[in-house]
Amino acid sequence: MVLNSWKADLPADLVAKVEKVDEKIKDHLQLIDEQVMYNQQRLLSLFRKHRVAEEDLVGSTGYGFDDMGREKLEAIFADYFKAEDALVRPQLISGTHAIATAFYGVLRPNDTLYYMTGMPYDTIQQVIGIVGDNPKTLHEYDINFDYTPLKENGKVDYDSVKEKLTTDDSIKVVAIQRSRGYATRESFVVDEVREMIEFVKEYAPNAIIFIDNCYGEFSETTEPSFYGADLMAGSLFKNAGAGIAKGGAFLVGRKDLIAQAAAQLYAPGLGKAEGPTWGYQRDFYQGVFMAPHTTGEAIKGAIYTAALLEELGMDVSPKWDAPRTDLVQTVTFGKPEPMIKFCAAIQHNSPMNAFVDPVPSYMDGYEDQVIMASGSFTEGSTIELSSDGPLRPPYCLYIQGGLSYAHVKLAVTAAANEAFYKENK
Structure with missing residues (x-):
């Protein structure tokens, strides 16, 4: 046949x-x-809500001031992920870059970055400075790192996490890695991530909850940001770009935290106001629509x-x-x-x-x-x-x-x- x-x-x-x-x-x-x-x-309704038009696909040059297409796209991302704000930029070159931008944006010397989902994957270890011999790591800026290993079954050790959260006042960011990376444990479904978020809010209500959502977008009908995550990162040449976007990454979350990440990506005083989109906007819009x-x-x-x-x-x-x-x-x-x-x-x-x-x-x-x-x-x-x-x-x-x-x-x-x-x- x-x-x-x-x-x-x-x-x-x-x-x-x-x-x-x-x-x-x-x-x-x-x-x-x-x-x-x-x-x-859900996505179609947001394209209609924000009145996406042909002129939004053109992109901007130079400083990128008054890029209405960029602003609409970020509003769509914020709405879809039920967040206050979003940063969706070609200047973010990967998920790792978006994660690093978030960490450098919100962490300060003597703060602690704490992973409750075990040791993060290889490229984030390089950012932190626990492997390799690279300049400009978090360690070089006196930002501390700690983590709690997962249990033998690959699940969160909540007793040990509780002890960390209630005894270490330096913990500024609690990070949750949704996907397995190069580990053999299962990736965490959104319901498990929701439980983690609720747990952190109970025992460390002032901590910033950060989600590494790479590989996870659109894989379920809900996202971790629906349940109170403060900041979340993803890549546009993974799920959210559908193979159409040629690069780029995004952050969604609290407005003040997005502002800090934007200041880190560009410069203080510039933030989200700048950032040309050149010829990327059509791919970004079509990519997320097809995601x-x-x-x-x-x-x-x-x-x-x-x-x-x-x-x-x-x-x-x-x-x-x-x-x-x-x-x-x-x-x-x-x-x-x-x-x-x-x-x-x-x-x-x-x-x-x-x-x-x-x-x-x-x-x-x-x-x-x-x-x-x-x-x-x-x-x-x-x-x-x-x-x-x-x-x-x-x-x-x-x-x-x-x-x-x-x-x-x-x-x-x-x-x-x-x-x-x-x-x-």
Whole structure:
């Protein structure tokens, strides 16, 4: 049958597994479609409310004064995330940059940045100054860092967190990392984050609650900012840009905290009033409008990936039928060789640089060698299908993104064939 020609060269056993997976996951995919519809309706209503027009897409140059399109876009972000204000700028080049901008904006010497969700991931460790030998770290500015390890089950150790919050008066910012980063623990669903926020408000009511929301936007029908988070960061070349935005990041939260972050990003006295948007505005608007749909496609791809690789005997997290709160799907290989081979197979089934073999190497911001497949149209775009991971035990590959469910399904199935079947012939 022509419609199934993509399966023609696959082993019969793999085809049978794909068909079994298709039947098993179909109801879960329908639930994701319903979630997409809800989030899309909310965004559409905000575009109408703020009277977005063609002239808002033009962008500004020079200082960027009186950029009405920028102001409307930030109002849409603030409204969608139920926050007082937003900073949505091309000058924020990544999620890590947005997070660093927030920290430098609100923290002062002798303040403590405290992570209640365990040690943050590699690039944030570099910002803090606990790894690497970089200038301008938080440590260099006498800003303290502390964290509470998660329990063995990957959940928050509330007893230890309570002790920290009630005995350390220097804690200025309590940080919550929603996604797993390069850890093996589960990402935290929004209901779990809400519980964390409520806990901090009870025991440290004056602390600023910061959410690292990267990979999480539009993955559920609610966001952590709905429940009283003070400041939250995300990237525009992850979920919120839908593969259309070529860069940029955002912060949403309390108006006074956004003002401090803007002063850090630009200069005191300038703040949000400046910041040209050049030719980015059309991509930013279209990207966020498409974000619910594209995020849904990526999540459906992650569900399929988990289900198929489980059928092949792999250790995956989350399981295919577990609640989804971000784009990240992990596969544990236990040793480096099969991890590298599977990552290469993803690269070979990408639209860009499919002829390239990824090689483990050291990257800025990471302590270990990293293997990465990313045949994306935008460099580093993790809303597009990619896979990566540090070469360290337990040798987990982090598969994420996908502009369309169809591409994820084609690529992951072909990668499974290349990694699990061809080697046995």
